[in-house]
Amino acid sequence: MFTKILIANRGEIALRIIRACRELGIHTVAVYSDADGDSLHVRFADEAVCIGAAAPGESYLNVPRIISAAEITDADAIHPGYGFLSEIPHFAEICNSCNITFIGPPADVIARSGDKSKAREIMKEHGVPIIPGSDGIVANPDEAVDLAHQIGYPVILKALAGGGGRGMRVAHTDISLRKSFGTAQSEAERAFGNPHLYLEKYIERPRHVEFQILADHHGNVIHLGERECSFQRRHQKMLEEAPSTAVSPELRKKMGESAIQAAKAFEYRNAGTIEFLLDEKGKYYFIEINTRIQVEHPVTETITSIDLVKEQIAIAAGERLRFEQEEIVIRGHAIECRINAEDPSRNFMPSCGKITALHLPGGPGIRIDTHIYEEYVIPMNYDSMLAKVIAWGSTREEATARMRRALHEMVIEGVSSTIPFQEVILNSRQFRSGKFNTATVEQLLEASYPDTGRH
Ligand code: ADP
Numbered sequence: 001m002f003t004k005i006l007i008a009n010r011g012e013i014a015l016r017i018i019r020a021c022r023e024l025g026i027h028t029v030a031v032y033s034d035a036d037g038d039s040l041h042v043r044f045a046d047e048a049v050c051i052g053a054a055a056p057g058e059s060y061l062n063v064p065r066i067i068s069a070a071e072i073t074d075a076d077a078i079h080p081g082y083g084f085l086s087e088i089p090h091f092a093e094i095c096n097s098c099n100i101t102f103i104g105p106p107a108d109v110i111a112r113s114g115d116k117s118k119a120r121e122i123m124k125e126h127g128v129p130i131i132p133g134s135d136g137i138v139a140n141p142d143e144a145v146d147l148a149h150q151i152g153y154p155v156i157l158k159a160l161a162g163g164g165g166r167g168m169r170v171a172h173t174d175i176s177l178r179k180s181f182g183t184a185q186s187e188a189e190r191a192f193g194n195p196h197l198y199l200e201k202y203i204e205r206p207r208h209v210e211f212q213i214l215a216d217h218h219g220n221v222i223h224l225g226e227r228e229c230s231f232q233r234r235h236q237k238m239l240e241e242a243p244s245t246a247v248s249p250e251l252r253k254k255m256g257e258s259a260i261q262a263a264k265a266f267e268y269r270n271a272g273t274i275e276f277l278l279d280e281k282g283k284y285y286f287i288e289i290n291t292r293i294q295v296e297h298p299v300t301e302t303i304t305s306i307d308l309v310k311e312q313i314a315i316a317a318g319e320r321l322r323f324e325q326e327e328i329v330i331r332g333h334a335i336e337c338r339i340n341a342e343d344p345s346r347n348f349m350p351s352c353g354k355i356t357a358l359h360l361p362g363g364p365g366i367r368i369d370t371h372i373y374e375e376y377v378i379p380m381n382y383d384s385m386l387a388k389v390i391a392w393g394s395t396r397e398e399a400t401a402r403m404r405r406a407l408h409e410m411v412i413e414g415v416s417s418t419i420p421f422q423e424v425i426l427n428s429r430q431f432r433s434g435k436f437n438t439a440t441v442e443q444l445l446e447a448s449y450p451d452t453g454r455h
Contacts, residue, residue: 001024001026001313001314001317002026002076002077002101002313002316002317003026003027003076004026004027004028004029004046004073004074004075004076004077005017005021005026005027005028005029005075005076005077005078005079005103005313006028006029006031006066006069006070006073006075006077006078006079006100007028007029007030007031007041007045007078007079007081008031008060008066008078008079008080008081008084008085009041009060009079009080009081009082009083009084009086010032010033010036010039010041010060010371010382011039011041011371011382011383011385012369012370012371012385012387012388013081013082013293013295014030014039014041014045014081014371015040015041015044015369015370015371016081016309016369017079017081017309018030018041018044018045019309020307020309020310020313021313023307023310024310024313026313027046027047028044028045028046028047029045029046029047029048029049029069029070029073029075030042030044030045030047030048030049031048031049031050031051031059031060031065031066031069032048032049032050032051032059033050033051033052033053033054033055033056033058033059033060033381034050034052034053034054034059035054035379035381035382036054036379037050038376038377039371040371040373041371047073049069049072049073051065051066051069052065054379054381055381056084056381056382060084060085061084061085063085063090063091063094066078066085067094067095067098067100070095070098070100071098075100076100076101077100077101077102077103077313077316077317078095078100078101078102078103079103079309079312079313080102080103080104080292081292081293082292082293082294082295083383086104086291086292086293087110087113087114087163087290087291087292088110089107089108089110089111089114090107092104092105092106092107092110093107101316101317102316103270103312103313103316104270104291104292104312104316105268105269105270105272105291106269109266109267109268109269109291110291112266113266113288113289113290113291114161114163114291115160115161116158116159116160116161116162116198116288117134117135117136117137117160117198119266119286119288119289120133120198120286121135121136122265122266123262123265123286125265126261126262126264126265127261128258128261128262128265128286129258129283129284129285129286130285130286131200131201131203131277131285131286131287132151132200132201133147133151133155133198133199133200133201134147134198134199134200136198137160137196137197137198138157138197138198138199140181141177141178141181141182144157144177144178144181144197144199145174145177145178147199148171148174148177148199151201152201153171153172153173153202154170154171154172154201154202154204155170155171155177155199155200155201155202156168156169156170156171156199156200156201156202157169157171157177157180157181157184157197157198157199158184158197158198158199158200159184159187159188159191159192159194159196159197160188160194160196160197160198161188161192161193161194161196162188162191162192163192164235164236165232165234165235165236166187166188166191166192166235167184167187167188167191167192167197168184168235169181169183169184170202171202181197184197185197203277203279203285204279204280205279205280205437205438205439206230206277206278206279206280206437206438207228207230207244207246207277207278207436207437207438208228208229208230208232208237208275208276208277208278208438209226209227209228209229209230209244209246209247209255209275209276209277209278209284210226210227210229210273210274210275210276210290210294211223211224211225211226211227211255211256211259211273211274211276212224212225212226212227212271212272212273212294212297212300212308213259213260213263213268213271213272213273213274214270214271214308214311214315214321214323215263215268215269215270215272215315215321216269216315216319216320216321217269217315217318218320218321220320220321221260221263221264221268222260222321222323222324222325222328223256223259223260223325223328224300224304224306224308224328225242225243225252225256225300225303225304225328225330226242226243226244226247226252226255226256227240227241227242227244227294227296227299227300228240228241228242228243228244228245228246228247229296230436230437230438230440231425231431231436231440231441232438232441233348233441233442233445237295237296237338238337238338238418238421238422238425238441239335239336239337239338239422239425239426239431240296240299240335240336241299241333241334241335241336241396241399242299242300242302242303242330242333242334243303243330243333245396245434245435246278246282246434247278251282251284255276255284258274258276258284258286259274259276262274262286262289263289266289268289268291269315270291270312270315270316271293271297271308271311271312271315272289272290272291272292273289273290273294274286274289275287275288275289275290280437293308293309293312295338295385295388296336297309298334298336298367298369298388298390299334299335299336299390300334302332302334302367302390302392303330303331303332303333303334303392304328304329304330304331305331306323306328332392332393332394332395332398332399333392333393333394333395333396333398333399334390334391334392334393334399335390335391335399335400335403336388336389336390336391337388337389337403337407337419337422337426338385338388338418339385339386339387339388339389339410339412339417339418339419339422340384340385340386340417340418341378341384341385341386341415341416341417342384342416342417342418343416344416344418344420344421344445344448344449345420345449346416347449348418349416350380350384351378351384351415351416351417352378352379352380352415353377353378353414353415354375354376354377354378354414354415355372355373355374355375355376355377355378355412355413355414355415356374356375356413356414357374357411357412357413357414358372358373358374358376358411358412358413359409359410359411360387360410361389361405361406361407361409361410362409363402363405363406363409364402365391365392365393365398365399365402366389366390366391366392366402366406367389367390367391367392368387368388368389368390369387369388369390370386370387370388372386372387372412378415386412386415386417389403389406389407389410391403391406396434400426400431400432403426404423404426404427407419407422407423407426421444421445421448424444424448425441425444428440428444430443430444
């Protein structure tokens, strides 16, 4: 087992990893930027190293500085968290060549998964259902239109190197497809430094259902059930739950087998997520594989009682999986609400500044993962997530009641938060009936904030 782990991240996920390490008796090293000197991850780690200025390129994305910090402190492994360097194959490779264990899959697995058309190809070869679309990239608008005629409108253009829901464009006609092509290309170039696009059939009113998998270095792969992530705004998840109201035990078995097949096809190692779209007829399609711990991992932890971060560390240390598929038991229901420093009544405008008053909820079935505290000043340089509230109940109704109760107790003053919109979701007919899809958030926004100039 490792003796010291450096955490190449910040915010709630850095704290989450420090907590797992402390329980395992592993020493921790935090790294931080000039903007994060007052952060809790700096205070809770055993050691902390300042690695540079606030801009991510100067600190949390700066590979030489992070590697130096690991070398100076004699860390034997690095946990990348999510975002930042977590899915950069080059970083995993460098860790490896410096004899520091990267807690995640090998560099070549990250590279294969990050190339979305390559990932589609691998899935197709191994019999995992994919959305009809291009074999590889679509080079120009003419090719895109030809393909759209073959598979039928609507279609979606996606960035080959995409992530975070950016660089996607839906088209219903030849004209809109031609028009979107250039915009999508330049958006992809700007966001990912790679203008290449691929095309897929656009699935209307799908659900986003993803499977958590664990794979060790000895060929064992299991899944820990699904997470329902259809409540999304601009393809960014807002509320997640497990299990999904759209997945029956039979479908779970089938999708779980596909997820394991997908992981094996990628020669996957460590914790990962296989994302699927599920259509209205119950057909499912692979969309991508995420090679990191996900923001929404606590809902899976809550219903399986398995600590995913500890499992990541054990797998990276070469240990065998401690569970067989049959030993995974799903108990009750869990919901996660992401609370962001954004104002839902002003088109989710980011809100920075000092938290002047804070009261975090508690009580039965409530877990809070957060890095904020009273008087904390939210830096402008990073994402806007303030906290994750996770509610568990023996039934979905109980989990929902607990979540509503927790949000009611929660006080954040000094900055705006997305709590009011999370309450809109929880109170909606769609959420309560369990019948919703990836377009539901947009409908709820339309009804709740009609005059905010959204497009
Ligand atoms: P990213 O890597 O940017 O997150 P994904 O491929 O995971 O991109 O897609 C993100 C979201 O975009 C999905 O959860 C879904 O809501 C939507 N989406 C992606 N592809 C399609 C598709 N072919 N049809 C309908 N919706 C899609």
